Amino acid sequence: MIEARGLTKRYGSRLAVDDLNFxxxxxxxxxxxxxxxxxxxxxxxMILGLDRPTxxxxxxxxxxxxxxxxxxxxxxxxxDARAVHGGRSARSHLLALAQTNRIGARxxxxxxxxxxxxxxxxxxxKGFSLGMSQRLGVAAALLGDPQVLMFDEPVNGLxxxxxxxxxxxxxxLAAEGRVVFVSSHLMAEMENTAxxxxxxxxxxxxxxxSITEFIARSSGVAVLVETPxxxxxxxxxxxxxxxxxxxxxxxxxxxxxxxxxxxxxxAFAAGVPLHHLAAxxxxxxxxxxxxxxxxxxxxxxxxxx
Amino acid sequence: xxxxxxGTSRPQAAxxxxxxxxxxxxxxxxxxxxxxxxxxxxxxxxxxxxxxxWAVADCAGEAAHWAxxxxxxxxxFDPTQSSLVGLALIGQLxxxxxxxxxxxxxYGTGMMRTSLSVMPRRGVLYGAKAAVLAAVMLAISLxxxxxxxxxxxYLLRSTHETATLSQPGVLRAVLLTACFVTVxxxxxxxxxxxxxxxxxxxxxxxxxxxxxPQLAKALPNTWNADMVRWLPGGVLVSQITATKAGxxxxxxxxxxxxxxxxxxxxxxxLVVGALLFSRRDA
Numbered sequence: 001m002i003e004a005r006g007l008t009k010r011y012g013s014r015l016a017v018d019d020l021n022f023x024x025x026x027x028x029x030x031x032x033x034x035x036x037x038x039x040x041x042x043x044x045x046m047i048l049g050l051d052r053p054t055x056x057x058x059x060x061x062x063x064x065x066x067x068x069x070x071x072x073x074x075x076x077x078x079x080d081a082r083a084v085h086g087g088r089s090a091r092s093h094l095l096a097l098a099q100t101n102r103i104g105a106r107x108x109x110x111x112x113x114x115x116x117x118x119x120x121x122x123x124x125x126k127g128f129s130l131g132m133s134q135r136l137g138v139a140a141a142l143l144g145d146p147q148v149l150m151f152d153e154p155v156n157g158l159x160x161x162x163x164x165x166x167x168x169x170x171x172x173l174a175a176e177g178r179v180v181f182v183s184s185h186l187m188a189e190m191e192n193t194a195x196x197x198x199x200x201x202x203x204x205x206x207x208x209x210s211i212t213e214f215i216a217r218s219s220g221v222a223v224l225v226e227t228p229x230x231x232x233x234x235x236x237x238x239x240x241x242x243x244x245x246x247x248x249x250x251x252x253x254x255x256x257x258x259x260x261x262x263x264x265x266x267a268f269a270a271g272v273p274l275h276h277l278a279a280x281x282x283x284x285x286x287x288x289x290x291x292x293x294x295x296x297x298x299x300x301x302x303x304x305x
Numbered sequence: 306x307x308x309x310x311x312g313t314s315r316p317q318a319a320x321x322x323x324x325x326x327x328x329x330x331x332x333x334x335x336x337x338x339x340x341x342x343x344x345x346x347x348x349x350x351x352x353x354x355x356x357x358x359w360a361v362a363d364c365a366g367e368a369a370h371w372a373x374x375x376x377x378x379x380x381x382f383d384p385t386q387s388s389l390v391g392l393a394l395i396g397q398l399x400x401x402x403x404x405x406x407x408x409x410x411x412y413g414t415g416m417m418r419t420s421l422s423v424m425p426r427r428g429v430l431y432g433a434k435a436a437v438l439a440a441v442m443l444a445i446s447l448x449x450x451x452x453x454x455x456x457x458x459y460l461l462r463s464t465h466e467t468a469t470l471s472q473p474g475v476l477r478a479v480l481l482t483a484c485f486v487t488v489x490x491x492x493x494x495x496x497x498x499x500x501x502x503x504x505x506x507x508x509x510x511x512x513x514x515x516x517x518p519q520l521a522k523a524l525p526n527t528w529n530a531d532m533v534r535w536l537p538g539g540v541l542v543s544q545i546t547a548t549k550a551g552x553x554x555x556x557x558x559x560x561x562x563x564x565x566x567x568x569x570x571x572x573x574x575l576v577v578g579a580l581l582f583s584r585r586d587a
Binding site for chain 2: 045048049050051052065066067068071072075077079080082083084085086087088089092093095096097098099100101102140144
């Protein structure tokens, strides 16, 4: 289990991570979400003991990674797939890592097989595609058969096959009872992989809950209706306790706070004809945008249509 | 697609690293690292070639002009120095490349973060890296030093002024030259840990070993004489390789003294590097 308490990191005057408190539990895939620059990578580096917190602590199984008795068995991490010496062969790279923790060459060959790199084990990693580098990084993370796995933006730049591979891998690692902590700035990716979410924006904790809870909490379920008399329907819905927002298409309204049946009933009672009535599932992407709208570090100027 | 899980076949029970276990494993790891990149071999080859080539040029040249050499120069001629000074001079500048890149290449590629996450005890990693580097540099420097000496003496045989290892100071000069080259490499390693950039560390090492002694020449003579013995490069290579009073450099410390000067610079840089290595964010 990963546990952060009051975790804070300041670079000069910039607060990269601001008083984070969270726990990452085993057995599920935990997504670590936030816009670019939110402090995800900094947090992961602090978990690994690479960066020192300005305040607070973060522990893996109750102790700082810097004091791990068997570092590779405790945490396996893939922070940056390209962060290898390109002149070294895949096998030598893994062997050098394994030897520090007295892991044998047999295990090196085993993980090379697991990630499908046996055929290029003796090739220099300089010539590897991003997908192959990613597999090499995963092999390094798996070497020590770790209880905690961390992946920083693992699907960035991967082709669909690579994305599927990583996703399947993370799910199976979690199913084996491990802690799987994956960062991403893409909500859609997490929707398909994560069970639990830790969302941060500008270094601060925004949400720590299951995916379903996250969606429900941020927007709730909405009902989309289309009517030739939107004004009348909006009045009736508001009177019944719902809230209404106009959709871009003429005659379309988004209703929140009422169920589909309630909206239908209100319309019938008010004598407003409906052309369309359906529940709209709020996507994770939308929920995330709403939740972190105030905490995005770099706003793009939106083109005015 | 194959199912991939880490647990399909569990490796041996996770070893618990005592500090000592961590050191042994990390030494082996660093040896694997240094052996598995080409730059190590290129630098070593360059060191051997440059050292030997200089010895050949120097000694063959002396032998060719021996008949025209003035008697006083003949009396002061130091065949040991003639065969070793090139290695000391050029080897010092070549070895800093190896010393620096062993650590800066890990920063350049981002490998350092991986290295530190699998071996979070920073002192162990820093020390193991330095120890393996020192052993590799010492081995290749000794080979080059002895090769330069014997090849040089062979080329000087027509002068009948050749040195043997049993003569006073000769073995000391051969060994000290190798140690001096090694210590210069460690100095660059310390600079690499401090600057974390290949170009920065190599430039700084060149400035310290090569540029500074050149600049000191611009000083008034008396100042230069007082100053130059404290510098880690330049004319000190003559002192380290000298075996005769006539070939020694005036105003300098003894060969051992000058070696201690270089060692002092290296020690300070290694310690500062170690402190920064264990304190800074990686």
